[in-house]
Amino acid sequence: MYVGKKVTRVDAYDKVIGRTKYTDDLCDKSAYIAQVLHSTIAHGRVVSIDTSEAEKIPGVVKVFTCFDLKEKHYFPTAGHPWSTDPGHQDVADRLVLTEEVRFYGDDIAAVVAEDEVAAAQAVRAIKVEYEEYPFVLDVQEAMKDGAPQLHEKYPNNILKHTTIRKGNYEEAIKEPGLTKVEGWYETPTVQHCHIENFICYAEMEGDRITVVASTQIPHIVRRVVGQALGIGWGRVRIIKPYIGGGFGNKQDILYEPLCAWLCMQLGGHLVKLDIPREDTFVSNRVRHSIRNHIISWVRPDGTYAARKLEAFSDQGAYASHGHSIVAKGAGAFPQLYPCDHVEVDAYTVFTNKSVAGAMRGYGIPQAMWAVECHTEDVAAKMGMDSLEFRRKNLMPVGYTDPFSKNELYSDTFNQCLDKAMEAIDYERKFKEYQNQTGDIRRGIGMSVFWYNTAVWPISLETSSCRMVLNQDGSLQVQLGETEIGQGADTAYSQMTADVLGVPLESVHVVSCQDTDVTPFGTGAYASRQTYTAGFAIRQTAMLLRERILKYAHELTRMPPYNLDITDGNIVRTTDGRELMTLGELATEALYSLTNSQHLSAESTSQIKSNAYSFGCTMAEVEVDIPMCRVKLLDIVNVHDAGKLINPALAEAQVHGGMSMGIGFGMSERLMFDPKTGRALNNNLLDYKLSTFMDHPRLKALFVENPEPTSAFGTKALGEPPTCSVAPAIRNAVYQATGVGVNEAPVNPHNLFRRFTEEGIF
Amino acid sequence: MYVGKKVTRVDAYDKVIGRTKYTDDLCDKSAYIAQVLHSTIAHGRVVSIDTSEAEKIPGVVKVFTCFDLKEKHYFPTAGHPWSTDPGHQDVADRLVLTEEVRFYGDDIAAVVAEDEVAAAQAVRAIKVEYEEYPFVLDVQEAMKDGAPQLHEKYPNNILKHTTIRKGNYEEAIKEPGLTKVEGWYETPTVQHCHIENFICYAEMEGDRITVVASTQIPHIVRRVVGQALGIGWGRVRIIKPYIGGGFGNKQDILYEPLCAWLCMQLGGHLVKLDIPREDTFVSNRVRHSIRNHIISWVRPDGTYAARKLEAFSDQGAYASHGHSIVAKGAGAFPQLYPCDHVEVDAYTVFTNKSVAGAMRGYGIPQAMWAVECHTEDVAAKMGMDSLEFRRKNLMPVGYTDPFSKNELYSDTFNQCLDKAMEAIDYERKFKEYQNQTGDIRRGIGMSVFWYNTAVWPISLETSSCRMVLNQDGSLQVQLGETEIGQGADTAYSQMTADVLGVPLESVHVVSCQDTDVTPFGTGAYASRQTYTAGFAIRQTAMLLRERILKYAHELTRMPPYNLDITDGNIVRTTDGRELMTLGELATEALYSLTNSQHLSAESTSQIKSNAYSFGCTMAEVEVDIPMCRVKLLDIVNVHDAGKLINPALAEAQVHGGMSMGIGFGMSERLMFDPKTGRALNNNLLDYKLSTFMDHPRLKALFVENPEPTSAFGTKALGEPPTCSVAPAIRNAVYQATGVGVNEAPVNPHNLFRRFTEEGIF
Incomplete structure (x- = not known):
């Protein structure tokens, strides 16, 4: 059995020696180079564009404008x-290009040239005349009457407002003896900063268009390119090679439609669009900055009487994933710490800023920032130990969400917390860090989190798989569910090998999706890959197994129920005899003059379940108060993602998520010039991306409670690691200094403001 | 309905504008360049190879020797x-490289360099020491005791000798009153001369190797590369892009194994091997030169009493397709003109020459040369009209071959001959050209032919197909049966559209085979593509149709038997109402929250039938006797290939085959230096390839008797057009001059010899 084992990544060797092909490696050198001209105002209308100088530049093929x-x-x-x-x-x-400018960096024209230099020169040579409108950058300002309006259809810039009402909040808060705890908690705009920027190229074949793109979601890109071009979706072919990270940014359709459109305008000539890092920050997607307002009414015994959340999610200029991000976070609020009387109001609001979309955690890191900072504040105000307070109030075993039907099957929160405590030596340190004085203080903090797996029942969950047996008993596995660096192909290989009963090296997952031939699957997002693909793999492998054993029955005359496949052999279960190798069977099946069968199987698995993933972070910090500097001394994440398919890859996944969480909590923030709306630090020098140099050793531990709804007992692990890191760090700083920084990140800038406010200098 | 219509090729536009991608277009420029060092002796052993000078050349990566x-x-x-x-x-x-040299041009070493120039210099700088053996170039000389032996296992160089014995020849010839007609008929060594020379490149991914090759048979190449490397066949991935012709040369494994081996020696680095034209003539494959000896015993009434054929097929140095070519021709002998007493002996014999393999017609052009020249000779000797003689003796309606079970279902021979006669104005010209004198004479001649479709029951016939429905009701079709320029993809599109009931433009045949994901099919040979693929397409389309209608039933609650698909719509057959488009159904099926189905179908069709194709050529020539020059004035081919899928493509196919037949009959011959065994005219200047300039307008006509065994009524047409052209020309020259040229081609060289022998100057 391979599931549960630390097998080496199937793509490890090629990645290590640099042989793995990414989009740019595959693009023919004859490609025209496209570059995008972005608006230099935050809000307005393009009145005219003068391309005459740009078109004179040698090597420029054509300039296209809105x-x-x-x-x-x-x-x-x-x-x-x-x-x-x-x-x-x-x-x-x-639109692929827009006359209406809604943020500083909107796409208003594109140059196609024979090389990068000509394209860049031409972009600079284009002259644009604008009619400028007032703009708004703050999410709550944008909601006010009279604020600049971004989209006619959405008054007060509110893309969507949803509410949750449970019990009777107004009545409940009248209960005598309640303590009211109120706070505002805000998260920054951050960017995914995957190593490989978005890149794609397009080319026509007949009247069809092929786009090769660095995307997480080839089958969805196909549909949207079809929509953007106004052509049948079947006329679009998307190919997804290996990609250098995505983290949700590439779960958005970025420039595939524009590239395809440019290609079609040029009679199908190969056109490449390689987005530079600076544009990636501005004109791709960012994480929603969400401002949360929480009021809790707490009884003297430390239980909640009533709770209220208002969340204001900054959508930026276009809808993208829109309200679903804050909705996911807001939906977590009544579940994580259940309470009989809850009011939740979540708003997604347009502002004249870079567009917010999906990013690892999909609203939960923002929600956990708010909820877990607030939990710490509540415990402090109540004079209670925050760990005990959590244990008392967290979702109890057996809790079931009425909408998703997700259930907490085991005492996982306590198991995770216990494991984290042990790993970080919590009790000793917590005591040691009480009542410190001096400039340098230490603290230890924690945060829990909760995360849904996949998107059912909000959206469709479906995944198809195809398996094709080769003459040597090896097989190809095709799935629409994508390898985006997380190791999905390796997990799929392990699953397939186990269900089919073949050695791991016999399984070749076709890593590159090609929507023309790859079975449908919506791709990598919502931490759904191992969960969702698992169903499709198990179902398809069982189907293939059945066909193999049926053929084995024909060859051996043994009843199928006395036959099995073990380690690549057809085995008679009654006495364990190996009757033939799978390769011998496959070869015979294929080349039989009597009954030739190309043994393959394909099936669609629709998934009508979902699963909670859980976990916690504990962090230890040292705060240099005069310098307003935090040093992260130790950090541990403990996850219950059900059964781990591959503990080594699981650990790697957690390390990456923790790193992202550390940046989110401690340093990263994309800033916008209030005077112009221009992004100020859209580069890797000024944007303080968390790197290896900023981390202590990242500890990743697991509690494995197999998920009963899952094909392999597994559930979300892709996004969870980034969910609880930032509030744990904030709460450690809080323990060290008594100062809660409610606006992430906990960087010197915010600490200076807060220390000044609290007067602890 | 599209089958039977002259629809435009699906790949026409891209081919016309030059956008179609061939192997070299796809190869990354970072590829190392491999070149092969060929032996400069015809027979012997490599004693040593000095690569030291070659390795010093800048840019040379490595030199590999046998x-x-x-x-x-x-x-x-x-x-x-x-x-x-x-x-x-x-x-x-x-072997990928050999120490034992068996022909002038054998592969003994290979250079891998960073560019072509370095590779070419290095090949020239390699010094080889040989031990030379005597060699033999003539097929019958090679059979003699004491002749140089090429392969130890095959005494007298006989790869195989097969016999057919029917009745009692020795007794039958004793019948009184018989006329004995005897002749030797010989065909030349010719080469396929496809526009795109063989080219391939190889690269590793993990421990698997991918070879992109200009081949007709990707799935077979996969197997042989696996065999050649000694690895599991599933570790090999073959990709076949569009190819610039193959004609059987690319139905052989050429240099894919060597290229793959070189790549593996270099740790998987991308290696390209692009065979130059000169090597293509020598070290790819050639058509078997076959020497035939026929004796016929004819009764006064013009019927055959007994017949005998001896065929000596020149295999060249290695077995390749070996005996199957002459066996196919020899097998035609007793069938075309049935006779109760027949003896056939067919020999395939090694000689120290270029290796003979498959070439369009696969032994039948050689057999028809012998049989149809001989038929003309018999008629002449008997003083009978050769047309009437043929009509009298040809396979009668109802004739069934006991081995293949092929049956002549209709009076096709007479239908074809009648149509050809009318097209070329045979009767008038035949009379006009009697009893000519003078230097310039005209003549008209004919030949019939017979051709099997596909390879059952000699070998396996199996073909798999997969169809995948898109959201807009279009679909992809995947097959292992390949487009090699003949228009197969267009025919497949027509077939699919008809069976499924969708517009032609909704069908996207995935032209490029990739053995990792393309269903198994053995590829383009034996004129099997439309016949064999037809079964797989019909079966799979019916399966998909059934699934679609089942889903339509779920959506509409109409019983499936009252539903049909017409022109891309789900139609209620009872009243003809269009209930929904196929696109609406597919979209609903895919995205249904109730029952999500990625509608696809895949199936293997094993074919246990075969079919005769028939036809004839009539040709009119003008012979300049003093100049020994023949001018082809008019030519017509009439074919019965059953139902034509696409008459325009059928006509194009026939034009190409006729051109090849004209070259074979009139000008082409690869010659070998008797002193060294070296090919003398292995280039397109000295090898007199028939071109457009040498042709009159090529007339292609059809008789369509739908083949009852066939899924679409179709049968072989790929190879037939080349089968009867050469003897028709020879027989026209015979009518014009009274001189039969029994050794093809009918070029000035052979005419001079024959005119001299016959003393007609």
Whole structure:
């Protein structure tokens, strides 16, 4: 059995020696080079564009402007499964190029040239005349009457406002003896900063268009490119090679439609669009900055009487994933610490800033920042130990969410907390760090989290798989569920090998998706890959196994129920005799003059379940108060992602997520010039991306309670590691200094403000 | 309905504008360049190879010699389906590089360099020391005791000798009143001369190797590369892009194994091997030169009493397709003109010459040369009209071959002959050209032919197909049966559209085979593509249709038997109402929250039938006797290939075959230096390839008797057009001059010899 083992990544060797092919490696050198001209105002209208100087530059093939769009096909960009219900479709508010400018960096023209230099020169040579409008950058300012309006359809810039009402909050808070704890908690705009920037290229074959793209979601990109071009989706072919990270940014349709459109304008000539890092920060997607307002009413015994959350999610200029991010976070609020009387109001609001989309955690890191900072504040105000307070109030075993039907099957929160405590030596340190004085103080803090796996029942969960047996008993596995660096192909290989009964090296997962031939699957997001693909793999492998044993029955005359496949051999279960190798069977099946069969199997698995993932972070910090500097001394994440398919890859996944959480909590923030709306630090020098140098040794531990709804007992692990890191760090600083920094990140800038406010200098 | 219509090729636009990608277009520029060092002796042993000078040349990566082969994995090269019966497997007599030299041009070393120039310099700088053996170039000389032996296992160089014995020849010839007609008929060594020379490149991914090759038979190449490298066949991935012709040369495994081996020696680095034209003539494959000896015993009434054929097929140095070529021709002998008493002896014999393999017609052009020249000779000797003689003796309606079970279902021979006569104005010209004198004379001649479709029951016939429905109701079709320029993809599209009931433009045949994901099919040979793929397409489309209608039933609640698909719509057959488009159904199926189905179908169709194709050529020539020059004035081919899938493509196919037949009959011959064994005219200047300039307008006509065994009524047309052209020209020259040229081609050289022998100058 391979599931549960630390097998080496199937793509390790090629990645280590540099042989793995990414999009740019595959693009023919004859490609035209496209570059995008972005607006230099935050809000307004393009009045005219003068391309004459740009077109004179040698090597420029053509300059396209927003005025060249003959047909306006608005398209959505969220990497969600399609819905045939218009009410459930994503907002289609984008055009490949726009006359209406809604943020500093909007796409108004594009140059196609024979090389990068000519393209860059031409972009600079284009002259644009704008009509400027006032703009708004703050999420709550944007909601006010009279604020600049971004989209006509959305008064007060509110893309969506949803509410949760449980019990009777107004009545409940009248209970005598309650303590009211109130706070505002805000998260920064951050960017995914995957190593490989978004890149794609497009080319036509006949009247069809092929786009090779660095994406997490090839089958969804196909649909959206079809929508954006106004052509049948079957005329679009998307190919996804290996990618250098995505983290949700590539769960959005980025520039595939523009690249495809440019290609079609040029008669199908190969066009490449390689987005530079500076544009990646501004004109790709960012994480929603969410401002949360929480009021808790706490009884003297430390239980909640009533709770209220208002969340204001900064969408930026276009809808992208829109409200679903804050909705996911807001939905977590009544579940993590259940309470009889709850009011939740979540708003997603347009501002004239870079567009927010999916990013690892999908609203939960923001929600956990708010909830777990607040939990710490509540415990402090109540004079209670925050760990005990959590244990008392956390979702109890047996808790079931009425909407998702997700259930907490085991005492996982306590198991995770216990394991984290042991790993970080919590009790000793917690005591040691009481009542410190002096400039340098230490603290230890924690945060829990909760995360859904996959998107059912909000959206469709479906995954198809195809397996093809080779003559040597090896097989190819095709899935629409994508390898994006997380190791999915390795997990799929392990699963397939186990279900089919073949050696791991016999399984070749076809890593590169090609929507023309790859079975449908919506791709990598919502931490769904091992969970969702697991069903499709198990079902398809069982189907293939059945066909193999049926053929084995024909060859051996043994009844199928006395036959099995073990380690690549057809085995008679009654006495364990190896009757033939799978390779011998496959060869005979293929070349039989009597009954030739190319043994393969394909099936669609629709998933109508979901699963909670859980975990916690504990962090230890040292705060240099005069310098307003925090040093992270120790950190541990403990996860219950059910059964681990591959503990080594699971650990790697957690390390990456922790790193991202550390940046989110301690240093990263994309800033915008209040005077112009221009991003100020859209580069890796000024944007303080968390790196290896900023980390202590990252400890990743696991509690494995197999998920009963899952094909392999597994559930979400891709996004969870980033969910609870930042509040744990904040709470450690709080323990060290008594100062809670409610606006992430806990960087010197925010600490200086807070220390000044609290007067502890 | 599209089948039967002259629809435009699906790949026409891209081919016309030059966008179609061939192997070299796809190869990354970082590829190392490999070149092969060929032996400069015809027979012997490599004693030593000095690579020191070659290795000093800048840019040379490595020089590999036959002595670098650590493990000797002998492999066959014939593009036949594999057989699990060792007795039916092709002869495995090749190594990627050989110490034993068996022809002038054998592969003894290879250079890998960073560019072509360095590679070419290095090849020239290699010094080889040989031990030379005597060699033999003539097929009958090679059979003699004491002749140089090429392969130890085959005494007298006879690869195989097969016999057919029917009735009692020795007794039958004793019948009184018989006329004995005897002749020797010989065909030249010719080469396929496809526009795109063989090219391939190889690269490793993990421990697997990918070879992209200009081949007709990707799935077979996969197997042979596996054999040649001694690795599991599943570790090999073959990709076949569009190719610039193959004609059977690329139904052989050419240099894929060597390229793959070189790549593996270099740790998987990308290696490209692009064979130059000169090597293509020598070290690829050629058409078997076959020497035939026929004796016919004819009754006064013009019927055959007994017949005898001896055929000596010149195999060249290695087995390749070996005996199957002459066996196919020899097998035609008793069938075309049935006779109660027949003796056939067919020999395939090794000589120290270029290796003969498959070439369009696969032995039948050679057999028809012999049989149809001989038929003309018999009629002449009997003083009978050769047309009437043929009509009298040809296979009668109802004739059934006991082995293949092929049956002549209709009076097709007479239909074809009648149509040809009318097209070329035969009767008038035939009379006009009687009893000419003078230097310039005209003549008209004819030949019939017979051709099997596909390879059952000699070998396996199996073909798998996969169809995948897109959201817009379009679909992809995947097949192992390949587009090699003949228009197969267009025919497949027509077939699919008809069976499924969708518009032609909704069908996207995935043209490029990738053995990792393409369903198994053995590829393009034996004129099997439309016949064999037809079964797989019909079966799979019916399966997909059933699934679609089942889903339509779920959506509409109409019983499936009252539903149909017409022009891309789900139609209620009872009243003809269009209930929904196929696109609406597919979209609903895919995205349904109730029952999500990625509608696809895949199936293997094993074919246990075969079919005769028939036809004839009539040709009109003008002979300049003093100049020994023949001018082809008019030519017509009439074919019965059953139902034509696409008459325009059928006509194009016939034009190409006729051109090849004209070259074979009039000008082409690869010659070998008797002193060294070296090919003398292995280039397109000295090898007189028939071109457009040499042709009159090529007339292609059809008789369509739908083939009852066939899924679409179609049968062989790929190879037939080349089968009867050469003897028709020869017979026209015979009518014009009274001189029969029995050794093709009918070029000035052979005419001079024959005119001299016959004393007609």
